[in-house]
Amino acid sequence: MKIAILINEGPYTHEATDSAYLFARAAIEKGHQVSRVFFYHDGVNNSTRLTEPPQDDRHVVNRWAKLAQDHNIDLVVCVAAALRRGIKDENLAPGFRISGLGQLIEAGIQADRLVTFGD
Amino acid sequence: MKIAILINEGPYTHEATDSAYLFARAAIEKGHQVSRVFFYHDGVNNSTRLTEPPQDDRHVVNRWAKLAQDHNIDLVVCVAAALRRGIKDENLAPGFRISGLGQLIEAGIQADRLVTFGD
Amino acid sequence: MSEGQVKKFMYVNRKAPHGTIYALESLEVVLIAAAFDQDVSLAFMDDGVYQLKKGFNTKGIEVKNFQPTYRALDDYDINKLYVEQEALEARGLTQEDMCVPVEVLTRAEIGKLMETQDIVLSF
Amino acid sequence: MSEGQVKKFMYVNRKAPHGTIYALESLEVVLIAAAFDQDVSLAFMDDGVYQLKKGFNTKGIEVKNFQPTYRALDDYDINKLYVEQEALEARGLTQEDMCVPVEVLTRAEIGKLMETQDIVLSF
């Protein structure tokens, strides 16, 4: 099945992006396709290349980028939400792209399921 | 009176930083001194120089910086919380400085009041 | 882009305005959604009904008043707005307090509508 | 740095662990506070009592288990930990479920203690 994911909260502060990541990985392991992850609201903060979590902690941004690269997931960051919060090409992590809200609606139309993670 | 402020949430998503700003401005207007604003948790996101809110909206980061410059307020961003969330010298807005949690405790000791704004 | 498909999208709003940005950013999604010629409906539940309370005056908190945008929804052919009856009652509000025309439904009725959707988005 | 002053700091924790980072980052503040030779106490209220529930096993959610840090508090001479009795009861928990020694107080008793503080910090 083709599954799309919406993430509404940033890294570390809320469990949302962790739950979404573990869900996405499990979906792929079960043979499903995760077509797109859309980052909205504070979720855009998952895409900054500048995070440096403690060494004994997970690296939320990098593991999304790695999962996306390995399994061809389109990681889309909402441009309007990103501008408000200070995410731009200059601090965007590799593997993410900035685009419009239309990409969320499109993901909903094209995927078989859309699952939301937030606060 | 000497007043310190703690802000636990980022710009735009929560009203916390708006309330804190309007409170700080009113305190100054009443002749009090706002000695330090400490940004913790997602509050560190108030210090990125990269935000570009819609033109008809308030600019949360810049107005903190301006208020601080005009009234000698020490804007301190917690280093541990900032590293986790991708705030570093390279994207730090002018007027803010990154330092340790000790600055929060010190603010509490030295100020007459400490007021917290968050979620 | 939409491949000619029409899906039923429901946007569920349960959060108060201003305290958080969800109400405003949810509205931004809905406006974009209108361009995709999908079947769009909005449900306002719990504190979400406060989003439609007439008479926002945001000067004192120095933020933009986004309430006029709700009145623009009809221009985008978005006119299925459902408001939870129990939520209104618990907050001392009535249909007349709403800034746009809405249909008042019980929670159970909203639940039944939800079952008929292809996509439910919650903010 | 502390100018020789000793103030009474109370840290109020009302949020569940893991769902949000507040529990962990609050603990980081408390550890730093210890270095300032202030009078420190911690109150755990509402879902905050879950922060001390014995037996965290965070392998499955792949985050660091910060519970051992609570057991280190005593090494920093932080040993005034108050837990809300009503919160424990509403959650089916008892003092024996806590991972560190605590004093169980009613809400009213915590309220009285709060009145004796110089600084109350809430996360």
Add this chain to the structure above:
Amino acid sequence: MLHIVNKSPLDRNALDTCLATAQGGALLLIEDGVYAATTGNSAVGKLKQAMGQMKVYALKPDLEARGMADRVLDGVNLVDYGGFVDLVTEHATCQSWL
């Protein structure tokens, strides 16, 4: 002391816990917390009861932003940000019930 509540009484438990914990003093409702001070809200019973023990204030700019300034419960004192500052300075400590 001054107790500050910024959460809607029908969404979260902050007001309930605040009222059960506070030993007198004052309560200031800000942000989404101001809904607790509006007539017809099912939380007003609790607030009325609290008024016996503590003075209750609500931030007017937050009420106005939400279109609720014309339905404030009798006995609630409205303040602007300057009044908020005064409440903070008049009380020795404050606790924000986040």
Add this chain to the structure above:
Amino acid sequence: MLHIVNKSPLDRNALDTCLATAQGGALLLIEDGVYAATTGNSAVGKLKQAMGQMKVYALKPDLEARGMADRVLDGVNLVDYGGFVDLVTEHATCQSWL
């Protein structure tokens, strides 16, 4: 449809509204929502009542992280992330009660 609740039942109203709205289907408790599935929690009455109309699941890794995996209410089905995926694919739609 699948209803997903990630909030503690004693902190927010998400579970209450979900249960009052859902027309059958399944309920999955994740993140802080898993506390609703633990014995002795004052919300268990509601959950037991809901079990008459819908199947109830809870995410085991979230229960374990919170030290609550050994006190799960009878009748609650534990799933891992793979089971979460199955629930999403088995139901035509899902709603996250944020």
